[in-house]
Amino acid sequence: MRWADLTGRRVAVWGFGREGRAALNALSRHVPGQAVDLYCAADEADAARDVFPDVNVRDVAPDADALAGYDIVIKSPGISAYKPELLDAQVRGTRFTSGTALWFAGxxxxxxxxxxxxxxxxxxxxxxxxxxxxxxxxxxxxxxxxxxxxxxxxxxxxxxxxxxxxxxxxxxxxxxxxxxxxxxxxxxxxxxxxxxxxxxxxxxxxxxxxxxxxxxxxxxxxxxxxxxxxxxxxxxxxxxxxxxxxxxxxxxxxxxxxxxxxxxxxxxxxxxxxxxxxxxxxxxxxxxxxxxxxxxLPHRLQPLGKRDGLDWINDSISTTPLASLAALETVGTARAALIVGGHDRGLDWTPFVEAMRTHAPEAIICQGRNGPRIADALEAAGIGNVYRALDLAAAVGAARDALRGDGVIVLSPGAPSFDQFRDYAERGKRFAELAGFESGTASIQGLGIL
The missing domain is CATH 3.40.1190.10 (Mur-like, catalytic domain)
Structure with missing residues (x-):
């Protein structure tokens, strides 16, 4: 689908994150004067109206009937293509596209x-x-x-x-x-x-x-x-x-x-x-x-430095148990406290538990929504040095106590951040702050054209 295909159609943008804002800006350049509706969260509506005064902002999630009222919907990537209301609207003739698809086509x-x-x-x-x-x-x-x-x-x-x-x-x-x-x-x-x-x-x-x-x-x-x-x-x-x-x-x-x-x-x-x-x-x-x-890159096995005799590694982007294992391997034989756990997507932690039978760190701190499930599995396998914490702040405290000023603390959660944070970057910045570093130590270099 190309931009010209949107001319004169009933068009909506679904999502007001960075992708949604980029789509609205590009739409105004490529199809000037095109009427467009925006579906966003209620707490985003005022900002959307300020930035895009000519856009009809709807601060609700669209249902199947609403989506079926459009010829074309430009969807942000975080919205599942398998949502029932989306599939229903597709059957009724609505076409869905994205900023990625429009860029490649153009x-x-x-x-x-x-x-x-x-x-x-x-x-x-x-x-x-x-x-x-x-x-x-x-x-x-x-x-x-x-x-x-x-x-x-x-x-x-x-x-x-x-x-x-x-x-x-x-x-x-x-x-x-x-x-x-x-x-x-x-x-x-x-x-x-x-x-x-x-x-x-x-x-x-x-x-x-x-x-x-x-x-x-x-x-x-x-x-x-x-x-x-x-x-x-x-x-x-x-x-x-x-x-x-x-x-x-x-x-x-x-x-x-x-x-x-x-x-x-x-x-x-x-x-x-x-x-x-x-x-x-x-x-x-x-x-x-x-x-x-x-x-x-920040939040990807990022060495933050040394504080209070401890080395700190921020691997907040880790969202699978296998990624947590890979993070642990990088510290070798050093005394380590590994912080795991977060939003529970139901992933299988069995390979992680089995690996801990033969290569467990000094401490495994299980925190967040799926922390209890991970801790239960580790303890059932007879693995010691398992700690439980309600949230990331408590987990950092438990890791400090476990290592007593000697070793490396690794945040590699093996799970998404959504139980406590907006995204993995916010989680990583909070970890840096709890460790005593500036949250701004993490930024991706080289984005754009150089």
Whole structure:
């Protein structure tokens, strides 16, 4: 769907987050004078009317009848495409689109790398952009990472690196290279089932001329195996990590510990980024030294520093139990207190519990809505040093008490933040404050076009 298709139609924008605001601004540029309704939360209505005085603001959630009254609805990505009222309106003729879909339709000749994955997509996207810029390529870093595509709708770049969530992968089109970093269980509340989540995530394959996937995940590789433009990373013949080196096949290119973002998983993300550049015809080997100057993304295994004899690591973006395990691995043999728990989406914590049988930290603090469920499972497995806390503040206090001024406190919740916070960034900032650091220590560098 293109902007011209909205002319003279009954149009609504659903959602007034950053994506919704970008859609309203782009709509006014591309289809001036077009009437539009906005559906937003009641506490957003006054701000919406101030910023967009010509928009008809409705401070309620639309039901099926309301949605069916429009020809086209531009939906924010956080609104599930499987909501009953949306499906009902679709049957009755309403077409749903998004800022992502409109941008791709309007830029069919753009040189694009679209990156998705359960884990690693943000860091991999930022690494690709950083490395491309290091060799002189004018590169845009946009999408789910924090800058809606439509905010740069009228800009030009030699390369567009677009992070896509599982909510957005089906909205892309004409992608030059689609990258899938990993695939685990995630966002079941939006997609409805693991099978649908996987199917939605892998819609990126169908919209991409070439695809790059993680060879270390056999199930992912099997799903991508029929794609005519398939490339891999992580295998022995690919960009991969072995014996402390990032290698291209048998060639040692750069030591893995030169990657500024800590952990083996980030070295693997670097392999994905280097492979993506190579596939796009860029000099990956020339870009590799810039891995040491990359600024790690906030809330992703972000070392905050030392306070009161303790090291503090902010991994607030962790929303799966496997991510919590990966975070714990990065601290090695150090005395550690791991803070887990948050909004309960019903994910299976069994692999985490089993791993704790053989490699438990000094303390595991279980907090938030699903904290009691995690603690019950750990204790039932005979794992000691399990603490319970009502909220993040209490969890930080328990972690301090457990380590007594010696060790590292890791926030890697393995769960979303919505039980206590607006998003993972707010949770990470609060953790930094509780640790004694400025909340503004965390900001993503490199967004936009450089």
């Amino acid at each position: 830029h069919p000749m753009a040189n694009t790398i679209a990156v998705t994955g359960t884990k690693g997509k943000s860091t991999t996207s930022a690494l690709i952009a950083h490395l491309a810029r290091s060799i002189g390529v004018r590169t845009a870093l946009v999408g789910n990472i924090g800058l809606p595509l439509l905010e740069l709708d009228d800009e030009t770049a030699d390369l567009w690196v677009v992070e896509l969530s599982s909510f957005q992968t089906g909205e892309a089109s004409g992608v030059s290279l689609g990258v899938v970093t990993s695939l685990y269980e995630e966002h079941l509340d939006w997609h409805g089932s693991r099978e649908r989540y996987v199917d939605d995530k892998l819609k990126l394959l169908a919209s991409s001329t070439k695809v790059l996937v993680n060879a270390m995940q056999p199930a992912l590789l099997a799903r991508a195996g029929d794609h005519p433009g398939l490339y891999t990373f992580g295998g022995a013949a690919d960009w991969h990590v072995a014996d402390g080196w990032i290698r291209r096949g048998v060639e040692d290119v750069i030591r893995a510990d030169r990657v500024s973002a800590p952990g083996l998983h980030n070295a693997i993300n670097a392999c994905a980024a280097l492979a993506a550049l190579e596939i796009m015809g860029l000099d990956a080997r020339a870009a590799a030294p810039a891995l040491s100057s990359f600024v790690p």
